[in-house]
Amino acid sequence: MTARKARQARSRNAANRIILAGLVVVVLAAIYGLVGVLKPVTISAAAPASQSTKLEVTSDRVGCPAPGSAGVTGGPIAIANLPARAGTGQTVMTRLDVGTAGTAIGKTPRPGQLTVVPIKPSPPVPKKLDTTTKMAGGAVPTGPARGGLAISTTDANAQGLDVEQLGPGGQPTARCERAGSDFWFVGPGSPKYHIELYLMNVDDEPADAAVAVQTDSGQTLGPQDSGIVVPPHRMVVQTMDKLVHAAKAIAFHVTTSTGRVVAAVRITNSLSREGTWLPPTETPATTQVLTGLPASPGARELYVTVPGGAATTVKVTVVTQRGTYQPTGGTENLLGHQTTGLSIPSVASLTGSIEISASVPVTAVLEMPGGPSGAPGSFIIGGGPIVGQGVVAANTSGKVGTCDLVLSAPGAAASVSVALAAPGEALTGLNGQIVKIKAKSAVQVKLALPKQARKVPLIAVVVTPLSGSGPVYGGRVAVIRGSIQTVIPVITSPSSITLDQVDESLTTVLGNLSGPAIKSQETLSHRPRSRGR
Numbered sequence: 001m002t003a004r005k006a007r008q009a010r011s012r013n014a015a016n017r018i019i020l021a022g023l024v025v026v027v028l029a030a031i032y033g034l035v036g037v038l039k040p041v042t043i044s045a046a047a048p049a050s051q052s053t054k055l056e057v058t059s060d061r062v063g064c065p066a067p068g069s070a071g072v073t074g075g076p077i078a079i080a081n082l083p084a085r086a087g088t089g090q091t092v093m094t095r096l097d098v099g100t101a102g103t104a105i106g107k108t109p110r111p112g113q114l115t116v117v118p119i120k121p122s123p124p125v126p127k128k129l130d131t132t133t134k135m136a137g138g139a140v141p142t143g144p145a146r147g148g149l150a151i152s153t154t155d156a157n158a159q160g161l162d163v164e165q166l167g168p169g170g171q172p173t174a175r176c177e178r179a180g181s182d183f184w185f186v187g188p189g190s191p192k193y194h195i196e197l198y199l200m201n202v203d204d205e206p207a208d209a210a211v212a213v214q215t216d217s218g219q220t221l222g223p224q225d226s227g228i229v230v231p232p233h234r235m236v237v238q239t240m241d242k243l244v245h246a247a248k249a250i251a252f253h254v255t256t257s258t259g260r261v262v263a264a265v266r267i268t269n270s271l272s273r274e275g276t277w278l279p280p281t282e283t284p285a286t287t288q289v290l291t292g293l294p295a296s297p298g299a300r301e302l303y304v305t306v307p308g309g310a311a312t313t314v315k316v317t318v319v320t321q322r323g324t325y326q327p328t329g330g331t332e333n334l335l336g337h338q339t340t341g342l343s344i345p346s347v348a349s350l351t352g353s354i355e356i357s358a359s360v361p362v363t364a365v366l367e368m369p370g371g372p373s374g375a376p377g378s379f380i381i382g383g384g385p386i387v388g389q390g391v392v393a394a395n396t397s398g399k400v401g402t403c404d405l406v407l408s409a410p411g412a413a414a415s416v417s418v419a420l421a422a423p424g425e426a427l428t429g430l431n432g433q434i435v436k437i438k439a440k441s442a443v444q445v446k447l448a449l450p451k452q453a454r455k456v457p458l459i460a461v462v463v464t465p466l467s468g469s470g471p472v473y474g475g476r477v478a479v480i481r482g483s484i485q486t487v488i489p490v491i492t493s494p495s496s497i498t499l500d501q502v503d504e505s506l507t508t509v510l511g512n513l514s515g516p517a518i519k520s521q522e523t524l525s526h527r528p529r530s531r532g533r
Contacts, residue, residue: 052498056084060158062151063200063262064165064176065235065277068095069147070121072274073266075166077149077176078394080114080460082160082427084495089157093117094233096148096200098125102233111156114393114423114460116166122147135228136221139243142228148235150202151176159495160462164394164488167274167372170457171401172394172478174277175488179203179260182253184281186303186339186365188376189215189247192269195240197252200262201230207259211238214305215247219337223255230261251305251339251363273374279381279488284361288382291353291408292475292487293320295444298369300347301377302354304332304362305339312336312360316344319408320352324440334362352442353408353473356382370484383489385471386416389429390463391493392476395447400457401480405445405490407463409437412470416463420449422456429464437472447476463490 066073079091089111094102103122109115125144132143151163163176177183179202201207207230210223220243230236244250254263268275282288284307304314316330327346334340347354348368356364363382370378395403405418419432437443449459465472474490 054496054498056496057159057494058155060153060161060178061202062163062176062178063202064149064151064163065147065198065200065262065264066165066173067119067147067149068122072168072272074119074121074147075168075173076116076118076170077163077165078114078116078172078458079109079151079163080391080393080427081111081153081157081162082389082391082429082462082493082495083111083156084159087111087156089153089155091157092152094150095119095122096150096233096235097122098144098146098234099129102150109157112427113425114421114427114458116423116458119149135238136225136243140226140238140240142236142238145198145235145237148200150200150233160389160391160493162391162393162493166394169400171396171480172486173372174264174279174486177262177264177280179262181256181260182283183263184283184363185252185263185265185278186281186305186363187250187267187278187379188301188303188341188367189244189250190376191245193241193376194268194271194275195244196266197238197240197254198235198264198266199228199230199238199254200235200264201232201259202262203260204232205259206231207261208257209261210255210257212253213243214251214253214307214337214339215244216249216339216341217247220244220247230259249303249339249341253307267376268374269376270374274372276371276375276378279365279379281363281365282382284363286358286361288356288364289353289408289410289473290356290364290366290380290382291473291489292380292406292477293347293350293352293354294404294406294477294484294487295349295351296368296484297349300344301367302342302344302364303339303367304334304342304356304364306334306336306360306362308360309336310360312358312362314356314358314362317355317357318347318350318352319355319410319440319442320350321442321444324410351406351444353406353410353475355410368484372485378484378487380475380487381489383473383475383491385473386463386465386490387492388494389492390474390490392461392488392490395459395461395476396457396478396480396485397447397449397459398455398457401478401485403447403479404477405447405461405463406442406475406477407435407437407445408442408473409439409470410473411439413437413439414469414472415466416469416472417466418445419462419464420447421460422449423458427460427462429462432462432464434466439470
């Protein structure tokens with residue numbers, strides 16, 4: 001190639017680069033110009049870019065360890081839901097019978113109602129499958145468990161869903177939990193307690209689970225020493241007595257590396273007694289709100305676990321009917337990788353909640369007198385503020401017992417609607433009792449139907465924060481024969497979820513051009529994320 005031809009080639013390459021750069025600028029200008037033109041335009045079928053898209057919940061799945069187990073723990077379930085609008089749905093309930101693919105139960109509750117479903121005992125575990133493995137150096141016997149119920153719902157039956165398992169006497173004992181990959185349990189320890197950890201797999205694929213244990217003496221067991229595969233539609237039980245027999249405070253951390261499980265912990269002072277299902281705590285955080293303090297006497301013990309290695313100072317604030325204050329003994333220094341019991345006697349007989357704050361993530365449970373036969377006590381765990389609505393399926397009424405609702409507003413003043421429904425009645429958040437909570441205070445609400453309906457043993461409750469309300473936390477307190485039976489947090493039970501749109505995104509531009517088509521596809525394809533709560 002001559003020098004002249006080389007110079008011509010270089011000139012052509014330079015010109016091409018300039019032309020290409022110019023084209024990029026023109027295209028970008030056209031796109032931004034299109035956005036600028038479209039931003040003020042509103043087509044009636046499409047939401048403006050600043051609005052959010054609301055998607056209805058289309059499926060949900062929970063698991064309950066006790067139904068089908070027979071003996072002192074087996075009983076029915078209470079299921080209630082509040083759909084976003086009138087419609088149909090499906091509920092499939094499957095007993096996790098060992099040696100089978102599960103036994104389907106035919107009854108499908110109607111959407112928008114409370115239904116109590118009896119569950120027959122599962123067949124005993126076949127002898128050829130009733131094998132026990134000694135895990136964690138022989139300290140944790142592990143084997144198949146009798147019972148367990150998986151509940152899958154779709155469409156209207158999945159919206160605003162809450163399910164609780166009931167004891168043999170029809171009293172609520174625990175909320176049925178969503179499958180997840182991360183569960184925490186915190187509570188008391190004693191040589192006289194029998195402690196069982198249940199792992200349920202309600203999915204179609206195996207789950208690889210592990211449990212870490214922290215006590216008042218430090219870390220006892222790590223996940224690397226406790227791996228177990230839970231087959232699909234099966235439940236296994238691990239006996240933890242020997243591992244934690246000397247502990248005064250315990251914490252179990254269940255995780256999965258593949259698949260999901262529903263984890264549950266039962267504590268009893270005798271295997272012939274019902275005991276209690278220790279509720280799973282909130283994921284560790286620097287702030288947690290435990291709501292449901294009843295106006296009952298007796299000691300109060302706060303069990304706190306510090307998952308990380310860093311020490312921390314834990315501060316307790318009480319939110320009561322008379323305002324907010326820090327109780328005596330409300331500040332403690334805790335070591336990392338330890339679970340500690342803190343006595344707080346000054347909160348006895350107070351109604352409201354306690355707020356825990358720390359410099360590192362922690363999780364906690366409050367113990368007080370009560371619980372079913374054989375239980376060490378009754379327990380309060382943390383829960384987030386109620387958003388949209390909170391549904392509680394099983395609340396004692398009539399001859400079974402009574403129920404109170406404790407509502408707390410740790411920050412700004414709050415107001416909610418509290419609506420009740422008996423089994424078979426329409427469950428709605430409309431036309432309920434209006435309850436107002438002053439800023440940094442709490443209230444207690446008695447839950448009772450009109451006199452003519454008070455023989456009903458269970459009622460469903462819907463708590464709906466009103467427009468302009470500050471953050472509100474709730475706890476349902478079930479009382480049997482004058483003793484606290486269970487306290488469960490009132491958590492958000494969504495019928496739909498809201499997705500915020502991004503300004504000037506491609507979806508926004510196309511949405512303005514094509515109307516509702518994209519939104520319809522999003523609604524059909526959306527599935528809500530399940531817990532690890």
